[in-house]
Amino acid sequence: MTDGRIETGAGPGTAGEMGHWIAGGPVAGRSGRRAEVFDPATGRVAGHVALASAAEVDAAVAAAAAAFPAWRDASLVKRAQVLFRFRELVDAHRDELAALITAQHGKVRADALGEVARGLEVVEFACGIPHLLKGGYSENVSTGVDSFSIRQPLGVVAGVTPFNFPVMVPMWMFPVAIACGNTFVLKPSERDPAASLLLASLWRRAGLPDGVFNVVQGDRVAVDRLLEHPQVRAVSFVGSTPIARHVYQTGTRHGKRVQALGGAKNHMLVLPDADLDLVADAAVNAGFGSAGERCMAISVVIAVDPAGDELVHKIVQRVAGLVVGPGDDPEAQMGPLVTGAHRDRVAGYLDAALAEGAKLVVDGRETPIRGGTTAAATPGFWLGPTVLDHVRPGTAVHRDEIFGPVLSVVRVPSYEEGLAIINGTEYGNGAAIFTGDGRAARRFHAEVEVGMVGVNVPIPVPMAFYSFGGWKASLFGDTHVHGPDGVHFYTRGKVVTSRWPDQGHGGVNLGFPTNG
Numbered sequence: 377m378t379d380g381r382i383e384t385g386a387g388p389g390t391a392g393e394m395g396h397w398i399a400g401g402p403v404a405g406r407s408g409r410r411a412e413v414f415d416p417a418t419g420r421v422a423g424h425v426a427l428a429s430a431a432e433v434d435a436a437v438a439a440a441a442a443a444f445p446a447w448r449d450a451s452l453v454k455r456a457q458v459l460f461r462f463r464e465l466v467d468a469h470r471d472e473l474a475a476l477i478t479a480q481h482g483k484v485r486a487d488a489l490g491e492v493a494r495g496l497e498v499v500e501f502a503c504g505i506p507h508l509l510k511g512g513y514s515e516n517v518s519t520g521v522d523s524f525s526i527r528q529p530l531g532v533v534a535g536v537t538p539f540n541f542p543v544m545v546p547m548w549m550f551p552v553a554i555a556c557g558n559t560f561v562l563k564p565s566e567r568d569p570a571a572s573l574l575l576a577s578l579w580r581r582a583g584l585p586d587g588v589f590n591v592v593q594g595d596r597v598a599v600d601r602l603l604e605h606p607q608v609r610a611v612s613f614v615g616s617t618p619i620a621r622h623v624y625q626t627g628t629r630h631g632k633r634v635q636a637l638g639g640a641k642n643h644m645l646v647l648p649d650a651d652l653d654l655v656a657d658a659a660v661n662a663g664f665g666s667a668g669e670r671c672m673a674i675s676v677v678i679a680v681d682p683a684g685d686e687l688v689h690k691i692v693q694r695v696a697g698l699v700v701g702p703g704d705d706p707e708a709q710m711g712p713l714v715t716g717a718h719r720d721r722v723a724g725y726l727d728a729a730l731a732e733g734a735k736l737v738v739d740g741r742e743t744p745i746r747g748g749t750t751a752a753a754t755p756g757f758w759l760g761p762t763v764l765d766h767v768r769p770g771t772a773v774h775r776d777e778i779f780g781p782v783l784s785v786v787r788v789p790s791y792e793e794g795l796a797i798i799n800g801t802e803y804g805n806g807a808a809i810f811t812g813d814g815r816a817a818r819r820f821h822a823e824v825e826v827g828m829v830g831v832n833v834p835i836p837v838p839m840a841f842y843s844f845g846g847w848k849a850s851l852f853g854d855t856h857v858h859g860p861d862g863v864h865f866y867t868r869g870k871v872v873t874s875r876w877p878d879q880g881h882g883g884v885n886l887g888f889p890t891n892g
Contacts, residue, residue, distance in 0.1 A: 394425045394569050396432060396593055397576035399439035400586025405593070407432060411566045416482030416712040416757045417702035425569045428594035433561075433601040436590040440532040440559035441607050443587030448529050448557045452506040455555055459503045461582035462551075466496055469578060473543050473571055478703035480568035481542060482711040482757070485703060487666050495547030497840040498858045502551035508863050509556065518891040521875045527867035529557030530609035530633070534602045536623065538615045539565035539714050540669040540779075546572065548844065549612045552862040554588060561590045561608070563598050567714055603627045610865065612857065613637065614671070616777070617803070617849050624852035635853040635865055637845060639777040640805030643676045643798045644834060645820065647791060647811040648683045654832070655810045656690035662808075662834035663783035664698065664761045667713050668722075672806055672828075672835045676767070676774060676784045678794040684787045688737060688765050691783070695738050695761045701746030702756075708746060712757040713780060719757040722780030729764050729773040729784075738763040740781055769797045777803070791816065799825045804847030806836050827851065 394413070395404045405426020415422040428436075447455075466473070474488035483491070502508075511525040535549040542564060550560045564572040572591045579589045592598050602608055603626040610633040613623040617638030627634035644662070646655050655677075662674035679687050701708035713719040723741060730736055741752040743760020751758035759781060767774050767784040774784055788794045798807050808830035809820040821829045827846035830836030838844050838859065845856030855861040 392423050394423060394573060394593060396426065396428060396436065397573055397589075397591035398432075398436045398587075399443075399590070400580055402573065403432075403435075405432070411595070413480055413567065413569065414715060414757075415479060416714055417704075419716060419756045422479065423570075425566050425593050427566065428592045428598040428601075430597060430601040433592050433594070433598050433605065436561045436592045437532055437602075437605050437607050439587040440561055440590055443585055444529075444531055444559045447554075447559055447585060447588050450557070452509060455557065456503055456505055458583050459499060459505070459551060459555055462579055462584070463496060463499045463503060465578040465582055466492070466499065466575070469574065470496075473574060475704075476570045476574060477542055477568065478711070480570055481539060481669075481703075481714055483666055483703050484701075484708045484711050485706065487711075488703070491541055491544045494837070495544040498547050499551045501840040501858065502555040505555035508860075509867070517873070520877060521873060523871060523873045525869060525871050527556075527863070527869055529867055531558060532561065532607050533558045533610040533866060534561045534563065534608050534612070536563045536599050536602070536611065536613045536615070537565060539567040540666065540671070542568040542571045543575070545614050546575065548614075548858045548862075550589060552858055553612075553866045554584070556863060556866040558609075558866055559588045559590075561592060561602065563592050563594055563602060566593060566595055569593050599623070600626065603632070604630050606630075608632060610634065611636075612865070614857070620852050621849075633853075633865065635845075635855050635857060636851070637671070637857065638850050638852065639779075639803055640671045640673075640846065640850050641676065641775070641777055641801050641803045642672060642674050642806045642808075642826075643678055643794075643801075644674045644808045644810065645678045645680070645791070645794045645798065646683050646687060647680050647809070647813065647816060649812045650683065650810040650832075651812070652683060652687050652690055655687060656694055658808075658810065658832075658834035659687075659691055659783060660694045660698070660761070664695075664710055664781045667710055667759070668781040668783075669714065669779055670835070672837050673779075674808065674834050675778060675782065676786060678786045678788055678797060680791060680794055681787065681789050684765075684785065688763070688785055691763060691785075692737055695763060698761055699746060700743050700751070700758070700760050705746055710761065710781065713759055714757065716757050718780070719759050722778055722782060723759055725773050725776070725778050725780075725782060726762060726764075729767065729771070732768060732771040732773065734764045734767045734771070734773060734784070736762075737765045737785075769800075775801070791820075795820070795823060799823075802848065803850045805850035806830065806846065808832075808834050808836060827856070
């Protein structure tokens with residue numbers, strides 16, 4: 377950023393086109409390909425973004441590879457100092473980052489600011505890298521022999537991130553990777569690319585050496601080149617399960633370390649003894665925040681009899697009071713979906729659910745939009761909060777990751793049946809239980825087959841010093857994101873066994889060495 381402006385990498389003839397960030401500065405796209413970037417609230421094209429060619433990806437990787445030796449050898453204290461300065465700059469520019477999120481993703485301002493705050497938590501975690509990279513030391517493992525362990529960076533690593541969190545999810549990755557001594561290439565979503573360029577300019581202002589952090593805008597061409605590039609050592613990915621599977625299989629086939637976080641279908645199990653007012657608040661907050669475009673959104677409420685009728689009534693009451701409108705409207709609580717195609721896909725589930733026996737309690741297509749009429753009739757990518765009751769397990773609306781503001785209510789007669797539904801799904805990202813019974817809660821977090829569990833907490837996103845990730849088809853790879861797993865993912869271990877014998881000590885001995 378210079379003089380308050382975002383450095384976009386626009387070049388001659390590409391006015392307003394957002395480009396790349398390579399070797400410490402903005403670079404205009406040269407592939408001749410570009411994509412439209414929309415204002416979700418109006419449906420209008422707000423700009424264009426360059427789509428990188430394989431050659432442009434190669435240039436970013438080459439810059440990262442050239443910067444790696446010096447950054448790897450930089451002291452832990454120097455790295456931490458850069459991280460601290462970056463943290464302060466992000467904090468100072470959180471309003472600008474939030475405005476970019478609102479403009480290109482559609483989130484309301486409060487939600488966008490919350491995203492920036494959660495990303496900052498990972499930066500703050502990474503500021504402690506001198507402590508996080510401490511190894512172990514054992515003296516005299518054998519006579520006069522010492523052993524110690526160290527963790528070293530991998531080299532050039534890459535991150536491929538989704539549209540729904542254009543600031544937070546990249547900051548789950550690159551602060552830890554860079555703090556560990558790696559250099560980084562980010563491929564953000566082409567739907568909301570501007571925030572990545574502002575973050576890059578803040579890195580430069582923080583004193584990060586040129587080439588340590590790079591951004592290549594693009595589509596699958598860029599992703600596949602990163603997965604195949606021989607100098608890229610590891611790839612982090614967050615997105616849908618089919619693409620996560622492709623990323624994992626392609627990356628590992630090319631010898632890379634890969635963590636690929638896929639889709640989710642998160643359930644909330646509600647026992648009859650739960651505080652149903654608390655549950656209704658939690659279901660609405662977790663189901664409709666960010667228009668349901670969260671991998672940790674609660675999309676299914678499993679109500680154990682006799683809680684169902686009263687709970688649905690309370691949820692409907694709260695939905696009726698929600699204000700849906702443009703993200704820059706201070707009164708709005710929920711904004712639009714990210715694209716028209718995605719909105720149409722989500723809305724398509726409603727008629728399908730009715731055909732499969734569900735009851736449409738609240739139809740988001742009829743939601744009033746501030747500054748417009750109904751969601752279906754207002755320009756932009758609108759779908760209001762939607763509630764479906766009596767959803768049958770295994771139907772499409774229950775089975776698929778819809779990724780929109782659709783909350784399904786499933787009714788069951790017992791805890792055991794509710795747990796079986798959760799454990800029988802394809803995904804294993806997160807789940808929550810609401811109850812006043814500590815024994816039931818303890819049983820649930822022991823028995824449920826997911827990676828993240830909430831007890832009277834609807835969105836169990838771990839703090840930055842723990843790690844984020846699911847089970848089953850929600851994660852491909854064996855490490856989660858940020859926290860201790862993040863440090864482990866971006867480094868590799870080495871054990872040194874050392875001896876400094878007296879002069880003349882030695883002799884030939886072909887026996888297998890043992891301690892003594």
